[in-house]
Amino acid sequence: MATTxxxxxxxxxxxxxxxxxxxHYPKLPPKYVGIGSxxxxxxxxxxxxxxxxxxxxxxxxxxxxxxxxxxxxxxGLEVLDIDLLPAGQAISVAFDGxxxxxxxxxxxxxxxxxxxxxxxxxxxAEKFVVVADFRKISKTLLTPTTWASGIPIEVVPSSYPYVxxxxxxxxxxxxxxxxxxxxxxxxxxxxxxxxLLDAVFPTLPEGEDVVQDLAEAIKGIVGVVxxxxxxxGSRGWKGRPEVAYFGMADGTVNTLVKQ
Ligand SMILES: O=C[C@H](O)[C@H](O)[C@H](O)COP(=O)(O)O
Numbered sequence: 639m640a641t642t643x644x645x646x647x648x649x650x651x652x653x654x655x656x657x658x659x660x661x662h663y664p665k666l667p668p669k670y671v672g673i674g675s676x677x678x679x680x681x682x683x684x685x686x687x688x689x690x691x692x693x694x695x696x697x698x699x700x701x702x703x704x705x706x707x708x709x710x711x712x713x714g715l716e717v718l719d720i721d722l723l724p725a726g727q728a729i730s731v732a733f734d735g736x737x738x739x740x741x742x743x744x745x746x747x748x749x750x751x752x753x754x755x756x757x758x759x760x761x762x763a764e765k766f767v768v769v770a771d772f773r774k775i776s777k778t779l780l781t782p783t784t785w786a787s788g789i790p791i792e793v794v795p796s797s798y799p800y801v802x803x804x805x806x807x808x809x810x811x812x813x814x815x816x817x818x819x820x821x822x823x824x825x826x827x828x829x830x831x832x833x834l835l836d837a838v839f840p841t842l843p844e845g846e847d848v849v850q851d852l853a854e855a856i857k858g859i860v861g862v863v864x865x866x867x868x869x870x871g872s873r874g875w876k877g878r879p880e881v882a883y884f885g886m887a888d889g890t891v892n893t894l895v896k897q
Contacts, residue, residue: 650771650885655681655733657891658769658883659689664730667693670723672700672759673710674734675752678769680709682733687713700729702759703752703829720758732763736770737866738785739882740778740842743768743896744849748790748866751816751828757864760877768882775884775892778842779849779867788812788838789856790866795825795833797861804859805837808852812838832863847871870896 659682663671673683683706686694698718701707710717723729734756738746745768747753760766776784788810793801802813816826816834825833837856842848850871856862868877884892 646887647771647773649889650887651678651769652681652885653889654678654769654771654883654885654891656685658682658733658767659685662731662733662765662767662881663689663693667696668730669696670698670700670718670727670729672729672732672734672763672766673702673706674732674756674759675703675706676735676750678735678771679706679733682769683709683713683715687715700732700759702734702755703750705750705752720755720762723762729759729763731765731767732759733767733769734760734879736768736774736868736882737787738776738779738781739768739770739774739884739894740776740849741894742846742849742870743878743880743882743894744779744870745868745877745879745882746779746785746789746866747868748792748834749785749787751790751826751834753790753866754792754828754830754832754864757868757877760868760879766877766879768879770882771885772887772892778844780839780841782841786838787836788814789836790816791835791837791856792828792830792832792863792865793835793861794863795831798833798835801835801859801861805835805856808839808855810837810839830863847873
């Protein structure tokens with residue numbers, strides 16, 4: 639049977655997931671592991687569920703939304719909601735997908751509308767590992783051929799016209815209130831009851847603080863709950879992964895590590 643490009647992408651995701659779990663799931667049973675959202679994370683959870691039972695049976699898995707919670711339950715893994723993580727306890731490792739990853743490991747996330755819970759888990763993880771396929775690799779973020787939808791931004795519903803106007807003054811060329819899709823009239827509503835704006839900006843130039851500057855400017859708009867830039871810069875680290883695994887079209891896995 640001929641291999642379709644969808645088969646190729648699915649195989650790439652699966653191999654990257656398996657490699658990431660083999661290399662970063664702790665060798666002693668961890669107390670807490672974070673599990674992101676999306677189609678790639680499905681392969682991560684399947685790989686974790688196949689590990690030696692003693693490595694997973696006492697672990698609490700922290701989901702980043704409705705989808706990942708259901709996925710964990712389907713695999714018989716114990717779930718702990720992020721608000722029940724005892725204060726000061728770190729998550730040993732969190733795995734997640736991404737929509738676009740640049741050469742510095744800054745990411746755009748939120749294509750599946752789960753960015754807020756993904757970020758609150760990522761910033762409490764001792765190690766954050768991104769798993770993706772070859773289509774997600776960019777030199778700098780907002781490269782239209784990689785991820786044309788722009789930056790997902792979660793907003794309090796009543797603020798969306800105001801935030802839209804402010805994003806335009808920040809340089810957004812297009813801001814879309816994400817629709818709910820065929821089965822939901824009206825906008826997409828996040829797991830937190832908010833709306834999402836997808837803001838397209840021109841491709842970012844290279845530079846240590848370029849992503850950080852834009853991220854902080856967006857976060858400073860009243861009404862913004864969180865945005866899908868996971869980044870690091872001279873003023874700190876807000877969810878940038880330590881490492882990203884990319885399943886490639888030729889059946890290999892490329893790794894990008896924080897310098
Ligand atoms: O909100 C969703 C997330 O940020 C996903 O991790 C991201 O959209 C990547 O999803 P996928 O693995 O389906 O490409």
